[in-house]
Amino acid sequence: MNRTKSWQYAIFLTLGATTLAPLEANAANYSLGSAADYNVVVLGDYNLINTDVEGKLAVGGDFTANTFGVGSKLRGNDHGNTLVVGGDIDLSNGKVYGDAIYGGSATIANDVGFEFRADDNTIIRRADVSQESPLNFANLGQNLKDLAQRIADAALGATYTEISETIAGGLATTITGATTSVLYEEYGSDVTLAKFTGTDATENVFNVSADKFSTLKKLTFDVPETAKVVVNVEGDALALGGFGFYFGDQDCNPAGGDRTVHMWCRDRSQNVIFNFAQASALSISEVGWMGSILAPNADIDFNNGHINGTLIAGSLSGTGESHLHLFNSDEPPVETPTSVPEPTGILALGLVGAGLSRFSRKA
Numbered sequence: 001m002n003r004t005k006s007w008q009y010a011i012f013l014t015l016g017a018t019t020l021a022p023l024e025a026n027a028a029n030y031s032l033g034s035a036a037d038y039n040v041v042v043l044g045d046y047n048l049i050n051t052d053v054e055g056k057l058a059v060g061g062d063f064t065a066n067t068f069g070v071g072s073k074l075r076g077n078d079h080g081n082t083l084v085v086g087g088d089i090d091l092s093n094g095k096v097y098g099d100a101i102y103g104g105s106a107t108i109a110n111d112v113g114f115e116f117r118a119d120d121n122t123i124i125r126r127a128d129v130s131q132e133s134p135l136n137f138a139n140l141g142q143n144l145k146d147l148a149q150r151i152a153d154a155a156l157g158a159t160y161t162e163i164s165e166t167i168a169g170g171l172a173t174t175i176t177g178a179t180t181s182v183l184y185e186e187y188g189s190d191v192t193l194a195k196f197t198g199t200d201a202t203e204n205v206f207n208v209s210a211d212k213f214s215t216l217k218k219l220t221f222d223v224p225e226t227a228k229v230v231v232n233v234e235g236d237a238l239a240l241g242g243f244g245f246y247f248g249d250q251d252c253n254p255a256g257g258d259r260t261v262h263m264w265c266r267d268r269s270q271n272v273i274f275n276f277a278q279a280s281a282l283s284i285s286e287v288g289w290m291g292s293i294l295a296p297n298a299d300i301d302f303n304n305g306h307i308n309g310t311l312i313a314g315s316l317s318g319t320g321e322s323h324l325h326l327f328n329s330d331e332p333p334v335e336t337p338t339s340v341p342e343p344t345g346i347l348a349l350g351l352v353g354a355g356l357s358r359f360s361r362k363a
Helices: 001-006 034-036 137-156 257-267
Strands: 010-012 039-043 046-053 056-059 065-071 081-085 089-096 099-102 106-108 110-118 123-126 129-131 161-167 170-176 180-187 190-198 205-208 220-222 228-233 239-241 244-247 272-275 281-285 288-292 292-303 306-307 311-318 321-323 345-351
Touching: 039 046, 046 056, 056 065, 065 081, 065 205, 081 089, 081 220, 089 099, 106 129, 137 205, 137 272, 180 205, 190 228, 190 239, 220 311, 244 257, 244 288, 257 288, 257 306, 292 306
Parallel strands: 039 056, 039 311, 046 065, 046 311, 046 321, 056 081, 065 089, 081 099, 089 106, 089 110, 099 129, 190 220, 205 228, 220 244, 228 272, 239 281, 272 292, 281 292, 288 306, 292 311, 306 321
Antiparallel strands: 010 345, 110 123, 161 170, 170 180, 180 190
């Protein structure tokens, strides 16, 4: 079986366990396929204002940007197309660090630069900008939506035990599964603390309701450092932000801005993904987000903050910055015909976004 064929059987999920159960002894494969190459993937339009995307960007609709950067942390000249747009581009006062392609029309101001830079930040060469047939965003979008829904279905099929008790001035609720638990401390209408504890060294999956998540003040992960973490968030329209992220006892945004702590947390965040399969609208603000966001159905308004992870949205706008600390997407395995049977009676997730490939530019 060739590599393309084998990717069709890369990801298997079964229902009925707290974690996403594997087909065999190995853990479930959380692969974003070729979409994993991109810092931000927007299926519709993206309006970028006064900020930057540090990695590669793919936009299915129109891309409008003012005072911006795309690929600002990319170095060298072998990373292919930094900017891929299915519709029109309208750019002013910014820079793209790599080649750019678009499928519609282009309005590019004179103060926009396209270039490749070396590790020492010197310019290697001017980058190319060309009108070409972009990737198949319709297929990409459907694959990402299917992935989000299947992760949600698997997580919601789990069984949990809920115990509540009164604490000083509020309520403590612990929701426990086979290898995971979530402790909520609630005071009035707010959730002061949500502590996600997982014991599995490979993967831990948590379900969170919109009403608790939207009033959260502090979010703590207490999981093995090597484990994948999936937070499945139920709900349609959510406003999120204004809370702090912790790994164990470590505040990821400490007073004084300790860079060593920031980078340690950003490395940890590459194993974390938040799945918003049901969401049609997300408002995110005033937060240094630790982890990736999978929200292919959502119109996201992201302002006054940054994300350390991969961001996948239906549409996107705002000043939120995307840092180049991508989700540790599992590589689809390459199998031989004798070792990979045809899947029956299970959910088989194929390669997400098989169309995200490197393009040849016109001469």
